[in-house]
Amino acid sequence: MTDPTESATLPVTSSLHDKEVQEVIDQAEESKEDPLGKDVTEDPDSYVYPYVKEDLFTSEIFKVEIQNLPKFIGFNDLKKFLTKHGVNPHKVKLFGKQPFAFVTFKNQEERDKAMKVVHGVQWKGRVLSVKLAKPKADPMRKRKQEEADDSGESVSKRQARNQDQGQSAEPLSTQLANVVTPLWNLPYDKQLDRKEQEVVSILQQLSREIGKNNKAMLPWLFVQREKNNGMCCPLEKIRPSPVQTEYRNKCEFLIGMGADGQDKTVGFRLGKYIGGSCAVVGPGDTIHVPAETKKVVQVIQDYIRTTPHSVYSPETYEGHWRQLTVRTTRSSQVMAMVFFNPQKLSEEDIDALKKSMKMYFIEGEGKDSGVTSLYVVRNGQRTSPDDLPCELVFGDEWIYEQLLGLKFRISPHSFFQVNTPAAEVLYSAVGEWAQLNQDSTVLDVCCGTGTIGISLAKRVKKVIGIELCQEAVADAKVNAELNGLNNVEFLCGKAEDVFPTVLNAVISPNVIAIVDPPRAGLHSKVILAIRRAEHLKRLVYVACNAKAAMNNFVDLCRAPSNRVRGAPFRPVRSMAVDLFPQTPHIESILLFERVDYSTTCDKQQVQAAEATPPTS
Template identity: 40%
Template sequence: MEGIAIEKRNLDKTKQELIVEKEGKVEGDGKQQESESGGVEENVKKDGVQESESKNGKEQNSNEKAMQKEGDNGKEQNSDEREMQKKGDNDGGDAEEGGHKTVKKGAETEGTRPGQGKAKESDPFAYTKREEFTSENFKIELRGLPRHYSVADLKKLLNETLQLGAHKVKPAGHRKNWAYIAFRDQPARTRAMEVLRGYQWKKATFSVTTAKPVEDPLVKRMGERGNRTNKGEEDKDGDSQMSIAERVTKSVTPLAHLSYSQQLEKKQKDVHHILRKFGSDLAHTNPKLARLIQWQKVRRGGQVCEVDPIVPSPQIDGYRNKCEFSIGNNPETGQATVGFRVASYKAGSMCVAPVSHLKNIPLKMKEVVEEFEVVVRESGLAPFSPLTHEGVWRQLTVRTSLTGALLIIAMIHPQELTETVLGELKQTIVQHFTEGSGVHVGVKSIFFKAYAQKERGGQQPLQHLWGDHHLTETILGNTFRVSPDAFLQVNTLGAEVLYQHVGDLANLDPSSVLLDVCCGTGTIGVCLSKRCAKVYGVELVPEAVEDARHNAETNGAANMKVWTGRAEEQLGQMLSHCRELRTVAVVDPPRAGLNSSVVIGLRRCSELERLVYVSCDPASAVKNFLNLGRPESKQYQGSFFFPVRAIPVDLFPHTPHFELVILFERWDKEKWTKIMEGNPLPRDEEYFKRIPSLQEGKYGPAKHKNGSDSNTKRVLDDENCGEAEAKKTKSE
């Protein structure tokens, strides 16, 4: 550790010289200490947990991550949505105590360096003045976009057709006809403005202006909190009166105070709300389905399809097999802490809270966190601050399996550390868990990643330091190899229940072929391979594809083949192997859902009869659901799909999240006409007459008794009509 200590003093000296140069003066005797308080990288997800619930292994694309790192936080993800992008003030000021950095409580506000005050951190645009690259300095506002377009199509226009080299593309919002485009330098922005001004695309004409950078969300929120305090306003959320442990519990496991039966009841209501709204939107999108949707609602309590009771998780506590822990300062103790953010950077916090009390984390994982915290504190190196971009320690990822194996990934910012010091740091981590006080935990694999803030985390490969190269997990009697970064459902026992229901809805037989879209490590395909003739999978992440192929071979799934690449690009080749076979698709996409081109490709596959959609965020996936059910058009060719049955499965106890599995079937007018005619209810026509011209399939305005204009959607949005009719029919 001697080399690390020397290097740390050198870094402090270098930073001191830079401060003197920038400020033009030396405060005191020139021995100004650098505050290294802070948090972790800006794109670490809220609470450190929810990314994997949003498909953390299938991350958001790198451009979206970069946007977050550069302060462009208008997004929802990912990623993803992928454990934790996912509230608190942190006091600063450095002191050496017990061989590690601590922070004097009350000395400074969160992220402020001693001796400098708040000048730098009070400027929400300070990040644009650093020497580090940010595309926020080279942004334009592109207006006049067509009413219907996809971000993928716009990116293709900018970077392939026009060769403009756009660095980021960010739509302004739903139904808004402009977007923000960022570039890498001023010449690129100037050229883009010249090319795009007056350019015509999809019968629309562009206009373009320069755009201002967005405010740093943390600095902005800190300023807002200060203004509220000055005005004597109370904290609406009451967070300022809560302990750090209470705040992180509220953020990470907000349902933990409820009994498990109460949690399930709440999630069931959420499912009903989402599907009820989806049904109304689908009737508006496809008038041909309006009568059937109303028929379903009358019989199914206002729902567009049959909805099963939520399936509980087999394991309620300690179920997570992967967590990404932030490394930052605990505002109550002032010490470097490995845990979860109490809120996101966007929400205005870098505070990190301990996790030993959280119900969803297994005991072994908590022990790893405690031991890694020892390494961090004894190193003398501070956590990385997304506000000042100082500090080293970023994040700790821990994965475990039902076999008890533990894999860890340590992530740092290299700053100006030499290769020698980096080597000592790696050796320290390995020794602690293989020979030191952390050996009792039983870590089997250790990985390391060093990357700077201006780089994308995914660009730097993981370095294997010690132990096994993969994790092994068992699901439904099959053995799976899982790479450090690969996606796997975070609740293994819950995943077994989920896959069983997916298989039941798929209704596979020896004459069918399964398309496993976004297959990850091949878990769904392998588990269902014995039920069908062929399994064709596609996955974007190369390491996951290697795992999927290995897993297919290991488990004897010789009928399974996996392609590497984007689903929208590989789907055509996959479908060419499905001729004259009954085709069923299972899609398990990231949090944001499928690219629209994938939905278009699936609809064009005439052999595809059934589609099982697995969503960890149904509210975000509704766009996909609607596109599956749109009327046939030039863009959406092929007969549309209709939702038949939905099964919610709880994979995330103590949180609001759940998986929703929906079975869609290709539209069969003759089949549904017979079903409707064969199962009449006394008041069917009474409801149908409320929908104008419904029998002709028209969807226009109607005059109600009060003379106001309305339409079918207004009728279908009546949430109580189906429930009331169902109760009345039952009583009769």
């Protein structure tokens, strides 16, 4: 049976079509149009991003807009459609109930090819239209332009500006606390109540979504809602963090102009770039940053102020010092990673800088900083920070953390929960809910350095971890050896590519999946593989953003179809664990169990649902 998301396409291949598309491309190339419709070559003060005028790579300058898309298509449908037509996008963003999409490419050739191939194609009864899209305007430059144009300032903008000026009367420490720890002045028990109520709202929403997408679950849902305040499953009492201050074992700081006017300041940004602010405030008064981290920040700041190199400007793309990441452990090990944009500096200049840093920390004022590992990370324009190579300047290559009586090696880019004591609470709950025994096989998806799987390994037959970050996989393998485990295996790759194959190959009477994905949730391919694997009866989902993972939850529970095959799951237990005191963020755990239609109870529910009208 064919995939219902696909349909026949009828490309328009007439010479008139090719001519129209080529005219659009030629006109755009001739005019060099910027986001405001101005000619960039004639308007050097235009407030577009510098990459539009300079020789800097960004997919923004190779962007098209696809209009008249079919209703009800998803991101994956569009990606599949483009791939089928030989189009190789760099980035795809889908918008709206009347869908349109921005699609960016790595070069002009790919962009022009897409315009010629897709424009005029019929898809699900819609004839697609493709046009060149304008790069985004730089919000910083736009704000400055608007502020300079006093005569055209609207009342709302003037009020916003006056309000900002009023807020600036607050001490910088208070302003910063409001940005990085918004709940700092709320008693901790009130913070927990607020977070627990947020999870209640999410579970009530999930209950409504399951009802819309799986009629057979309605009788069961009615019972759950009655018992659980409208929620789809019981919510256990929120578990607090054992520590509420100085808990972060990983902190990321920007290096920029200080809000107090001091250049080369290391700290947190006071506002967002899009809001027109690049000002940085040091972390000295923040309550979630450990004292040893603050000490490292001060030492690094003192050092970079002795150098002739300027701070990096996100507005002009000039300058060198960009960011500082500090990782700490319970055993007082400290890893510092300094992100530096080399710009046009020679290798000799870079080597001299690294030598200078090394001497500063070995013999100079930094020798008492507590830093045990110092890295320099060359951060240019083209690569994600997590993919950048780290150059060890001095000290140990790794740091080690203790968690649940186990030892874990941590590399610069490896993921490790930022609140170690609270992570112990979280992982203990995961192990309890998984209902493990010596015949169990645990599939640890998005496993990071292997913390969850390794903490459960002695209670099960086999653990298989899957992780995208190569550094983290290397750490996970070492961590298994450090803790004397030989029943643990770690695989490197995208979960959507690796997990389906692993799942099909596992033969075990008791397979449990534990997933702890990034904020956006799991790829739909992983969810579909889980649904198809009928021998997988139980799933523990750890979500750092349950709202963002809602689509995953719904797909696990929706009724079977040509696309979603296999019996659905349903949520049977939930809980929140506070890993992020003083902030609105919360970690949630949901236990899903496979619906067993062979039981009398579930058969009766299906029969009852067939006579029940849909409801939300």
